[in-house]
Amino acid sequence: MTAPKGQVLLAHGDGGLLTHRLISEVFLPQLGNPVLARLEDAAVLELEGCRLAFTTDSFVVRPLFFPGGDIGRLAVCGTVNDLSMVGARPLYLSAGFLLEEGLDLEVLERVVASMCSAAAEAGVRVVAGDTKVVERGSVDGVFINTAGLGVVPPALRMGPETVRAGDRLLVSGPVGEHALAVVLARGDLEIESTIRSDCAPLNGLVGDIMTQCPGALRFMRDPTRGGLATVACEMAVACGLDFYLLEDGIPLTEEAGALCDLLGLDPLYLANEGKFLAVVDRDQADRVLEICRAHPLGAGAALVGEARSGRGQAYLVTALGGTRRLDLPAGAQFPRIC
Amino acid sequence: MEADRPLWERFRDPGIARALVARVRVRVARELGGHVSLMEVCGTHTVAISRSGIRAALRDAVTLVSGPGCPVCVTSPEDVDAMVALAESGLTVLTFGDMMRVPGSSTSLEAVRARGGRVRLAYSPMDAVSYAASHPDEQVVFLAVGFETTAPGVALAVAQARELPLANFSIYPAHKLIPPALRALLDQEVGVQGFLLPGHVSTVIGRRALAFLAEEYRLPAVIAGFEPVDILMAIDRITHMLVRGEAEVVNAYPRAVREEGNTLAQRAMWSCFAPADAAWRGLGPIPGSGLGLRDGWEDLDACRRYGVWAQPAGAMRTGCRCGDVLRGLLLPPRCPLFARVCTPAAPQGPCMVSSEGACAAYYRYERGDGDDGPQGAGAAGPR
Ligand code: SF4
Numbered sequence: 001m002t003a004p005k006g007q008v009l010l011a012h013g014d015g016g017l018l019t020h021r022l023i024s025e026v027f028l029p030q031l032g033n034p035v036l037a038r039l040e041d042a043a044v045l046e047l048e049g050c051r052l053a054f055t056t057d058s059f060v061v062r063p064l065f066f067p068g069g070d071i072g073r074l075a076v077c078g079t080v081n082d083l084s085m086v087g088a089r090p091l092y093l094s095a096g097f098l099l100e101e102g103l104d105l106e107v108l109e110r111v112v113a114s115m116c117s118a119a120a121e122a123g124v125r126v127v128a129g130d131t132k133v134v135e136r137g138s139v140d141g142v143f144i145n146t147a148g149l150g151v152v153p154p155a156l157r158m159g160p161e162t163v164r165a166g167d168r169l170l171v172s173g174p175v176g177e178h179a180l181a182v183v184l185a186r187g188d189l190e191i192e193s194t195i196r197s198d199c200a201p202l203n204g205l206v207g208d209i210m211t212q213c214p215g216a217l218r219f220m221r222d223p224t225r226g227g228l229a230t231v232a233c234e235m236a237v238a239c240g241l242d243f244y245l246l247e248d249g250i251p252l253t254e255e256a257g258a259l260c261d262l263l264g265l266d267p268l269y270l271a272n273e274g275k276f277l278a279v280v281d282r283d284q285a286d287r288v289l290e291i292c293r294a295h296p297l298g299a300g301a302a303l304v305g306e307a308r309s310g311r312g313q314a315y316l317v318t319a320l321g322g323t324r325r326l327d328l329p330a331g332a333q334f335p336r337i338c
Numbered sequence: 339m340e341a342d343r344p345l346w347e348r349f350r351d352p353g354i355a356r357a358l359v360a361r362v363r364v365r366v367a368r369e370l371g372g373h374v375s376l377m378e379v380c381g382t383h384t385v386a387i388s389r390s391g392i393r394a395a396l397r398d399a400v401t402l403v404s405g406p407g408c409p410v411c412v413t414s415p416e417d418v419d420a421m422v423a424l425a426e427s428g429l430t431v432l433t434f435g436d437m438m439r440v441p442g443s444s445t446s447l448e449a450v451r452a453r454g455g456r457v458r459l460a461y462s463p464m465d466a467v468s469y470a471a472s473h474p475d476e477q478v479v480f481l482a483v484g485f486e487t488t489a490p491g492v493a494l495a496v497a498q499a500r501e502l503p504l505a506n507f508s509i510y511p512a513h514k515l516i517p518p519a520l521r522a523l524l525d526q527e528v529g530v531q532g533f534l535l536p537g538h539v540s541t542v543i544g545r546r547a548l549a550f551l552a553e554e555y556r557l558p559a560v561i562a563g564f565e566p567v568d569i570l571m572a573i574d575r576i577t578h579m580l581v582r583g584e585a586e587v588v589n590a591y592p593r594a595v596r597e598e599g600n601t602l603a604q605r606a607m608w609s610c611f612a613p614a615d616a617a618w619r620g621l622g623p624i625p626g627s628g629l630g631l632r633d634g635w636e637d638l639d640a641c642r643r644y645g646v647w648a649q650p651a652g653a654m655r656t657g658c659r660c661g662d663v664l665r666g667l668l669l670p671p672r673c674p675l676f677a678r679v680c681t682p683a684a685p686q687g688p689c690m691v692s693s694e695g696a697c698a699a700y701y702r703y704e705r706g707d708g709d710d711g712p713q714g715a716g717a718a719g720p721r
Binding site: 006007008009010011017018021186188189190248261264266318319320321322324325327329330331332333334335336337 | 395
């Protein structure tokens with residue numbers, strides 16, 4: 001293994017190739033253990049006969065408020081969703097606040113009120129917290145760290161090792177809206193749009209699938225940073241199977257599609273905050289799709305491809321019938337200059 | 339019903355696209371000796387051609403080579419070095435995203451930022467002006483990169499800065515003009531039989547400004563939009579002209595491009611810019627191919643203000659062959675470094691950095707169809 005050289009770049013934090021390098025070259029060699037090495041959205045821990053899911057995440061977003069959400073809602077939903085992705089029922093959160101000296105208290109109150117209503121929506125409680133105030137310029141307004149705890153049903157078997165060739169891939173709704181909403185809310189592009197972040201807690205939807213179609217979900221991830229393409233790549237590697245996604249089948253709203261064309265962004269690599277990509281048992285896939293579509297957060301769900309035996313790579317089948325490999329992104333996407 | 343569908347949907351209709359692919363293939367095989375080489379002169383086309391699978395679908399019949407159509411890629415290493423020098427001298431430098439990672443002769447803006455330099459992303463030139471207005475204690479330089487499409491916006495921002503007035507705003511002018519580059523390219527040797535012309539640039543300069551390709555060089559060329567069907571229709575039209583021995587510059591993007599272009603944008607551009615000599619990566623110096631600030635506007639030129647000028651840069655030590663890629667002489671996968679030493683995570687040249695660069699487009703969308711790829715790619719895919 002080559003030791004990493006140089007400095008931390010912003011690109012080390014965008015969920016792509018450089019983030020993976022940090023994890024595999026800096027964190028795992030020293031902190032690694034069998035649980036961490038699974039690199040799942042949440043760790044599943046056996047504790048005195050009980051299965052707990054445990055996760056943590058930090059939230060930095062500019063601007064703090066954007067159409068469809070804000071940093072507080074994001075902090076709750078992000079952690080609830082990480083727990084939901086391993087099949088856990090989310091119960092408790094902690095919240096750590098890093099506040100910039102000079103921040104308006106009114107802003108902080110709005111953020112906390114929003115966390116409160118998101119927590120109620122998800123049915124979780126914030127049971128521990130911490131506050132630090134740092135000098136002006138050290139952080140951008142508010143940063144929030146959350147940890148989450150949930151319980152995993154004792155009999156649940158979910159994870160990459162349960163995926164079989166032939167299983168279907170399901171996306172719970174149209175992609176890319178969160179990233180577009182945030183980019184547009186910065187106001188740098190002077191584009192009017194009605195696009196809203198999809199930021200939402202997914203535990204209700206996942207719970208519906210697990211109760212109505214037990215055993216159908218094999219493995220799932222939420223495509224946040226790096227988008228659908230990135231999680232598809234990561235999941236394919238974890239399963240050791242090839243994932244084929246059909247470009248035509250991936251849900252995308254007309255407005256999001258038009259904005260991506262205009263800005264030169266690839267919607268497959270844009271962040272989502274209220275969607276999942278799931279590997280579903282092939283025979284129960286249609287039933288799971290029905291259940292999703294009956295839930296408001298899964299109304300736009302679609303079956304988008306399948307897992308096949310292979311070497312752990314993700315592919316996209318284009319509308320013209322060609323097949324191309326999907327990759328982890330190297331660095332953030334920027335609107336085009338041309 | 340065809341007419342009920344939104345227009346843009348028809349421009350990406352896979353059925354129409356496949357029919358066009360088939361027609362072009364048959365025409366090239368029967369009437370054009372089995373092979374045609376065309377050049378696309380726009381980074382957005384390059385990406386669209388790779389991403390939609392058009393290049394793969396036409397393989398063996400039509401080779402689409404990428405020309406100097408990515409504004410980041412054609413920015414010379416000398417210019418990047420000067421931009422880095424500005425950032426290292428304590429000024430605040432604002433730039434479009436893709437410029438961040440482009441290597442100069444020794445380092446990039448991204449690395450300067452990681453060492454504490456003030457390098458910030460701008461999404462538009464006006465952004466840079468508002469940043470300067472709200473940070474009066476910083477000296478702000480906007481790196482003005484881009485073709486005729488971006489220059490009018492920069493001109494408006496420059497005018498705004500003067501009107502406010504802002505004493506702490508200037509630009510590093512590195513704009514490039516497409517027609518002189520095409521002439522320079524054609525005066526050297528290029529083995530292409532026709533051009534796919536850029537939709538965005540043409541929106542500003544108009545069809546007329548590109549008519550010389552047919553009138554002087556006898557080459558067929560089509561101005562095209564960016565949907566797969568747009569691009570395939572243009573290729574269809576060029577091959578049709580080749581069969582008939584015709585040479586014309588056709589505007590196949592009339593929903594955006596006019597004969598004279600956008601005269602308002604042109605007027606804005608010429609209000610503060612004048613043609614200047616510019617150095618292109620790959621093509622070298624080309625007279626009159628860039629934009630400099632006009633007499634009376636020089637005080638907004640960061641080079642003069644801070645005495646930082648582009649210095650001749652040594653040859654790229656890395657062995658990067660972007661220069662050949664930008665002239666259409668080398669297809670990215672043939673570069674010995676492609677996908678081995680040079681990847682988007684460790685780019686050796688701008689063509690691998692920029693999201694509009696040819697090497698990045700090949701890497702991202704067209705790698706892995708060989709022994710590296712899925713068994714039976716193409717026919718594959720769940721139904
Ligand atoms: S593959 Fe890399 S090294 Fe080769 S020409 Fe492209 S950018 Fe340069």
